Each structure stands twice: as structure tokens, then as C-alpha cells.
Amino acid sequence: MHAFKYHRPGSVKDAAALVGKNADAKLLGGGQTLVQTMKLRLASPTDVVDLGTIKELAGIKVAGGTVEVGAMTRHAAVAGSAEVKKAIPALAALAGMIGDRQVREMGTIGGSIANSDPAADYPAAVLGLGATIITDKRKIEADKFFTGMFETALQPGEIITAVSFPVPKRAAYMKFKNPASRFAIVGVFVAETGNGIRVAVTGAGPNAFRVPEMEKALGAKFAPESVAKVKVKADDLNSDLHASAEYRAHLVTVMAKRAVEAAMK
Amino acid sequence: MSVKVSMKVNGKPVSAEVEERTLLVTLIREHLRLTGTHVGCDTAQCGACTVQMNGNVVKSCSMLAMQAEGADVRTIESVAAADGTLHPMQAAFKEHHGLQCGFCTPGMVMNAIDFAKKNPGASEHEVREALEGNLCRCTGYHNIVKAIMAGSKAMAGAK
Structure with missing residues (x-):
């Protein structure tokens, strides 16, 4: 897996601000596809925005x-x-x-x-x-x-x-x-x-x-x-x-x- | 760049400085040196990396260590008693010859304990379905299923 910057926003608004500016950012749900795809280097986002701790979702x-x-x-x-x-x-x-x-x-x-x-x-x-x-x-x-x-x-x-x-x-x-x-x-x-x-x-x-x-x-x-x-x-x-x-x-x-x-x- | 990740592993609070791309299984095996959790396929199919997180089983090769921040993680090392007495599910695997090479066993046992807790009295068919995410290349599953049926019964009896 290529290196990336990991983000853990507290709200959807914060998450949107993080991905909105960056075309090479990826949203992380449970990661059951994305993590494997990144391991295979089929995806190499510069930033991973983890939605896991946003309670409202x-x-x-x-x-x-x-x-x-x-x-x-x-x-x-x-x-x-x-x-x-x-x-x-x-x-x-x-x-x-x-x-x-x-x-x-x-x-x-x-x-x-x-x-x-x-x-x-x-x-x-x-x-x-x-x-x-x-x-x-x-x-x-x-x-x-x-x-x-x-x-x-x-x-x-x-x-x-x-x-x-x-x-x-x-x-x-x-x-x-x-x-x-x-x-x-x-x-x-x-x-x-x-x-x-x-x-x-x-x-x-x-x-x-x-x-x-x-x-x-x-x-x-x-x-x-x-x-x-x-x-x-x-x-x-x-x-x-x-x-x-x-x-x-x-x-x-x-x-x-x-x-x-x-x-x- | 390295980041700090903290969680509870087998009841003990742990913190580690890891790269952001570090997988949970890498943290468990290489940083914490708990090598009972195995890496088999490394593609989310074989289940040898199965651990418990917040009371549910997950594949630790398919998630970032950062996704387990603050979580309560339990590995195969936490299953037997401190004096070495096997957990009823481990004892059942031994009794029913539910393993040959043993590589898949930690994942099998972690999944089996969680399944048995949540589904007491499950049928053989349900046990086989529950094993969809755990591959064994030695046994043909027959004795694993037998072991889980017996271990499940022993767990219910031990309550």
C-alpha cells in the first residue's frame, strides 16, 4: 500500500471539506473493498477520510x-x-x-x-x-x-x-x-x-x-x-x-x- | 508519516507509533508481537487474521489499525485461561481433530467462539454458513464443524 494521510473527521461537513478540495482523496467506509484495493495499489489516494466515527451516519x-x-x-x-x-x-x-x-x-x-x-x-x-x-x-x-x-x-x-x-x-x-x-x-x-x-x-x-x-x-x-x-x-x-x-x-x-x-x- | 494509535488489546491498553497505512494485523503481529493472529491470503478471503473487535469478529488484514482506534480488540492469545486451560472451543477443536496444520485455527476459533455466543443451538448447516469467511486447506471442514458443534454445546453448558 502506498503511503497516505489519514483523516478522522467528526462530521459530514468536515469530511466534505477534506475531500472537496482534493481529487486524490478517498472516503473510507468499512474498507472491505478500499483497503484491499489500496493493498493491490489499484487505488493510491493521497488522503483517506475515514467516516467510521461520524455518529450521524x-x-x-x-x-x-x-x-x-x-x-x-x-x-x-x-x-x-x-x-x-x-x-x-x-x-x-x-x-x-x-x-x-x-x-x-x-x-x-x-x-x-x-x-x-x-x-x-x-x-x-x-x-x-x-x-x-x-x-x-x-x-x-x-x-x-x-x-x-x-x-x-x-x-x-x-x-x-x-x-x-x-x-x-x-x-x-x-x-x-x-x-x-x-x-x-x-x-x-x-x-x-x-x-x-x-x-x-x-x-x-x-x-x-x-x-x-x-x-x-x-x-x-x-x-x-x-x-x-x-x-x-x-x-x-x-x-x-x-x-x-x-x-x-x-x-x-x-x-x-x-x-x-x-x-x- | 507516523501517527499514534491507541486501543485495548486483550484487555490491556496499548499505544503505538505506526505509519498511517499500517494494517490492524500488522500492528498486532509486528508491533505487539502477538503472532497467534495469522496472515493467510492477505486478500480478505481466508479469515486466518480474524480477531474480535468491540464484540464482533473482523478480518484484521482488511482494515487499518487507525480504524480500530479506541476499540476493544481480542486475539487468540486471550482465549485460553491464564493457567493454560483451554477455552471449551479450543478443547473441542483438539478433541475432534478440528485442525491439521493449524494455520487457519486461530481465525476459526475466534469466529467459532463469537458465532457460538450469538447463536446457541445453531444447526450444522448454520455452522457451515458461519464458516464462509474462514478457509481451511487441510481438513475438508468436517471435523471443524464437529468441533464447533461440540464447543458450542460446551460453552452453553459452562454458563
């Missing part, structure tokens, strides 16, 4: 039909929250499927979505539930947030403070995971929300995306057979040593079917 609030998760809330806290389990069980279950026990104690929702790893789990829930990403500057709709592989709508220096999830009527997440890394080879989040059906896919493409054909079919009839015949094109999907694009395309349909089945239970 961690915590879960359930009120008025939404679940608001602070950016620094650890995956284990979401997975184990009785309130989240009651309001959006699929969200708690998804958080409990990320990485392993140790990673879930450090990893944060803000870090996960800001990174927009193509195989991360949280983007599927954010997009699948039509969440709102709250930053220190504005609110961003999930549909406008994930813009590419490791790319989001965040501006340089902008800090995610929380993610607000509307409580759906029903939802489920199904993940076909890489048995070694536990990342999603394909994960599909299906939700019946107040604004209609949403189907979001992670792991398959450069970033999380929705499948409008499946949403339309499920809108007509919310049943596994509605998505069984909907295939996504393999053209733009990821291909690597774990799975070809064609296999991932196939898995999208299979996981969507399973997610609908699970949501109906």
Missing part, C-alpha cells in the same frame, strides 16, 4: 412507510435489525448474504453502493425497491444512480449520508453466488411496490439494471411463469472465468423466477 430509522439506513450502517446491523426484518424482510436477508460474517461486521451500505461493483448485492435492493440515495448535497433516485461499472451519479467529493427504501407490498432477492468470493454471479431483486413491479439485476451487467419486460409481465400476473419466458440479451452482459454472458443471461431468468416464488410465500 450510522443507524436505521423505520417510519412513514420507509426504511432509512445510514450510510455507515454495517451489513450485519441491517441483517440483524428486527425493524428491517419486519418492514422489508428481503432487505435484511440480502444484507445477510453479503460476503461472510467478518466482512458484514465492517462493510457499509454507503461504501457498497458508492463503489457500484458489478457483483455487489446492495445495488439490486436499491434499484429493485426504487430507493432514494441521500447525499450531503441532494437526493438521487435509484434509477439515476448506477451509471456504469464502478461508476455512479455521485459528484467528486459528494458524500452519501443515507439510503431511504420505500416499504414494498412484497419483495425477495435471489442470488446465484460465486462459491469462493460470495459475490453475486447473478442476483435478482423482485418487488411489488406502491409504484408497480420492479425487477433489478446485479452481477450480470456492468452495473445493476432493471428488466422492464419482466416488470410488465409480472404487472399482468405476479407469478413465476410470467418471467419464465422472458430472456435478457447476453450482448451487454459480463463474461469472465466464472460465467459466460450467455450463462448469466440464463441465470437472470432462473433467479427472477425463484425471487417471484419467494416473494409470494
Whole structure:
């Protein structure tokens, strides 16, 4: 790891001041991606701004039909929250499927979505539930947030403070995971929300995306057979040593079917 | 540039002057000379570096020492009694041959103790899931799972 200067700001405002001036600064959430990336020298920030001690960034609030998760809330806290389990069980279950026990104690929702790893789990829930990403500057709709592989709508220096999830009527997440890394080879989040059906896919493409054909079919009839015949094109999907694009395309349909089945239970 | 980092390790307050990029595992092994915590893959997969921080298990190779400022850190060295009597989980690993080369064992035991405390009466399937972040290249896991089932029972009985 290259040397850097470490900062521990006490507030979001102080953190913003530290990153705002410096294009080579990085925000540190739980560090489960960033620390490893720095060790590999794929990232070499001059300054690391640790958000770990900013109290206002961690915590879960359930009120008025939404679940608001602070950016620094650890995956284990979401997975184990009785309130989240009651309001959006699929969200708690998804958080409990990320990485392993140790990673879930450090990893944060803000870090996960800001990174927009193509195989991360949280983007599927954010997009699948039509969440709102709250930053220190504005609110961003999930549909406008994930813009590419490791790319989001965040501006340089902008800090995610929380993610607000509307409580759906029903939802489920199904993940076909890489048995070694536990990342999603394909994960599909299906939700019946107040604004209609949403189907979001992670792991398959450069970033999380929705499948409008499946949403339309499920809108007509919310049943596994509605998505069984909907295939996504393999053209733009990821291909690597774990799975070809064609296999991932196939898995999208299979996981969507399973997610609908699970949501109906 | 070096900075001062302070925390409690195995109940004792410690301070060290470290480089800002120092990992928690480096602080534990090289500054504090507590070499029971191992570095295996160094990429957050194998869990040999597992320690307890503020009552939860974390991978000490995947975090900066600075992230543990003020924390209560416990390593494998704190697990057995002062007179050398093994912790029930360690005793179970010995009894059930839950190790061969022993490299992964400190991480396995740290994770197992934390899991057993929080999930008494867990099923074999749940134990296997809890071990997702700990790799063993010798045993095939079967005896580790047996050991954790027995150690968990012994811990519940010892209360």
C-alpha cells in the first residue's frame, strides 16, 4: 500500500471539506473493498477520510412507510435489525448474504453502493425497491444512480449520508453466488411496490439494471411463469472465468423466477 | 508519516507509533508481537487474521489499525485461561481433530467462539454458513464443524 494521510473527521461537513478540495482523496467506509484495493495499489489516494466515527451516519430509522439506513450502517446491523426484518424482510436477508460474517461486521451500505461493483448485492435492493440515495448535497433516485461499472451519479467529493427504501407490498432477492468470493454471479431483486413491479439485476451487467419486460409481465400476473419466458440479451452482459454472458443471461431468468416464488410465500 | 494509535488489546491498553497505512494485523503481529493472529491470503478471503473487535469478529488484514482506534480488540492469545486451560472451543477443536496444520485455527476459533455466543443451538448447516469467511486447506471442514458443534454445546453448558 502506498503511503497516505489519514483523516478522522467528526462530521459530514468536515469530511466534505477534506475531500472537496482534493481529487486524490478517498472516503473510507468499512474498507472491505478500499483497503484491499489500496493493498493491490489499484487505488493510491493521497488522503483517506475515514467516516467510521461520524455518529450521524450510522443507524436505521423505520417510519412513514420507509426504511432509512445510514450510510455507515454495517451489513450485519441491517441483517440483524428486527425493524428491517419486519418492514422489508428481503432487505435484511440480502444484507445477510453479503460476503461472510467478518466482512458484514465492517462493510457499509454507503461504501457498497458508492463503489457500484458489478457483483455487489446492495445495488439490486436499491434499484429493485426504487430507493432514494441521500447525499450531503441532494437526493438521487435509484434509477439515476448506477451509471456504469464502478461508476455512479455521485459528484467528486459528494458524500452519501443515507439510503431511504420505500416499504414494498412484497419483495425477495435471489442470488446465484460465486462459491469462493460470495459475490453475486447473478442476483435478482423482485418487488411489488406502491409504484408497480420492479425487477433489478446485479452481477450480470456492468452495473445493476432493471428488466422492464419482466416488470410488465409480472404487472399482468405476479407469478413465476410470467418471467419464465422472458430472456435478457447476453450482448451487454459480463463474461469472465466464472460465467459466460450467455450463462448469466440464463441465470437472470432462473433467479427472477425463484425471487417471484419467494416473494409470494 | 507516523501517527499514534491507541486501543485495548486483550484487555490491556496499548499505544503505538505506526505509519498511517499500517494494517490492524500488522500492528498486532509486528508491533505487539502477538503472532497467534495469522496472515493467510492477505486478500480478505481466508479469515486466518480474524480477531474480535468491540464484540464482533473482523478480518484484521482488511482494515487499518487507525480504524480500530479506541476499540476493544481480542486475539487468540486471550482465549485460553491464564493457567493454560483451554477455552471449551479450543478443547473441542483438539478433541475432534478440528485442525491439521493449524494455520487457519486461530481465525476459526475466534469466529467459532463469537458465532457460538450469538447463536446457541445453531444447526450444522448454520455452522457451515458461519464458516464462509474462514478457509481451511487441510481438513475438508468436517471435523471443524464437529468441533464447533461440540464447543458450542460446551460453552452453553459452562454458563
